[in-house]
Amino acid sequence: xxxxxxxxxxxxxxxxxxxxxxxxxxxxxxxxxxxxxxxxxxxxxxxxxxxxxxxxxxxxxxxxxxxxxxxxxxxxxxxxxxxxxxxxxxxxxxxxxxxxxxxxxxxxxxxxxxxxxxxxxxxxxxxxxxxxxxxxxxxxxxxxxxx
Numbered sequence: 194x195x196x197x198x199x200x201x202x203x204x205x206x207x208x209x210x211x212x213x214x215x216x217x218x219x220x221x222x223x224x225x226x227x228x229x230x231x232x233x234x235x236x237x238x239x240x241x242x243x244x245x246x247x248x249x250x251x252x253x254x255x256x257x258x259x260x261x262x263x264x265x266x267x268x269x270x271x272x273x274x275x276x277x278x279x280x281x282x283x284x285x286x287x288x289x290x291x292x293x294x295x296x297x298x299x300x301x302x303x304x305x306x307x308x309x310x311x312x313x314x315x316x317x318x319x320x321x322x323x324x325x326x327x328x329x330x331x332x333x334x335x336x337x338x339x340x
Contacts (some may be wrong), residue, residue: 203271219276231258234322236282240264252301257310259319261294261304272296278303284321285314 233256240262242250254264262278270276274293280284289311295302305312 196324203229210253232319232323233258234319234326236322238282241279242266242270243279244274255300256285257282257315257319261291261302263295263300263302265299266301267299270296270301275306276303282314282318286312287314291313330336 196208201271203334236254236257239256240252240254242252242264244250250266250268250270254262255263255265257263270293272293276291276293277287277288278291279286290306291303293301294304294305305315
């Protein structure tokens with residue numbers, strides 16, 4: 194599957210952005226110095242969180258990897274809480290259980306708990322984002338000043 198988007202050179206640090214329409218924005222990959230188990234990819238999408246004894250909590254994703262996602266929330270969710278996350282990726286909708294692993298101000302980190310169709314959709318999306326965001330694979334049309 195191919196992600197249709199438009200690259201923009203307006204990103205901070207000279208990195209290009211991939212615009213995937215009004216619901217998604219994907220930014221350049223984080224530095225390789227990030228010592229995470231899985232590479233992270235910037236992704237902005239709406240997120241719905243279902244926690245026990247709580248109304249639906251709405252937020253916006255910050256980045257995603259095959260093992261988790263981070264998001265900005267206006268409502269507090271306790272560390273260690275098991276929640277159900279729903280969000281849409283360019284390659285499909287995701288409904289996956291997760292645990293709250295990190296919290297700093299309004300930013301939360303969630304670790305996915307289940308291997309399922311959701312993991313397949315997330316994995317395919319991360320693989321496509323890796324290709325789309327790789328500076329080595331950009332066509333000469335993406336950077337007309339270089340040959």
